[in-house]
Amino acid sequence: GENVEQHPSTLSVQEGDSAVIKCTYSDSASNYFPWYKQELGKGPQLIIDIRSNVGEKKDQRIAVTLNKTAKHFSLHITETQPEDSAVYFCAASKPKGGGNKLTFGTGTQLKVEL
């Protein structure tokens, strides 16, 4: 089955700096790659996603890049703010009968320091 690896497990940056989180996936048939933000005591919230027919997507301070050949995808957060502090999860899924089955990475604890 699909395997998603995520690095780093913890990341500490100064406010205003950029943060980058990287993921790799194993199944070349995967075609959907969402990123979720999870705050303490809450469920994961989608922040951005990318489909395999594009290489990059940007939404304000957040961008995601996808390299299908290398089976890598990355989350980039610019101008980080204290409210960006949370756990971030990458995930991957591939077409299957009846919908998408997400396989999640192990998460990155991002801390934005003042």
Next chain:
Amino acid sequence: EAGVAQSPRYKIIEKRQSVAFWCNPISGHATLYWYQQILGQGPKLLIQFQNNGVVDDSQLPKDRFSAERLKGVDSTLKIQPAKLEDSAVYLCASSLTAGGSTDTQYFGPGTRLTVL
């Protein structure tokens, strides 16, 4: 638009007891998912429903876990009997279409289960 609702938010039980969790997905969403999230890990899919039918339950420990989605709306997940290793957050998610391979999954707040 109301989000995914789950109850209870917290539950503490003794091992070998039974417990049930409830989920109400976003109105109109055809697909419902139950995930288990152990502390420090990413969510792991337990079961996926499309309307009221099971699409994927390959990672559901069927000797102790069961789930149903009557009438294709609300869903319950049950554990009987619970083990210490079942301590986790149980997340419910829903997505709009039946069969959409890139549909966004929207998550509820989760139920934190502690088994003593």
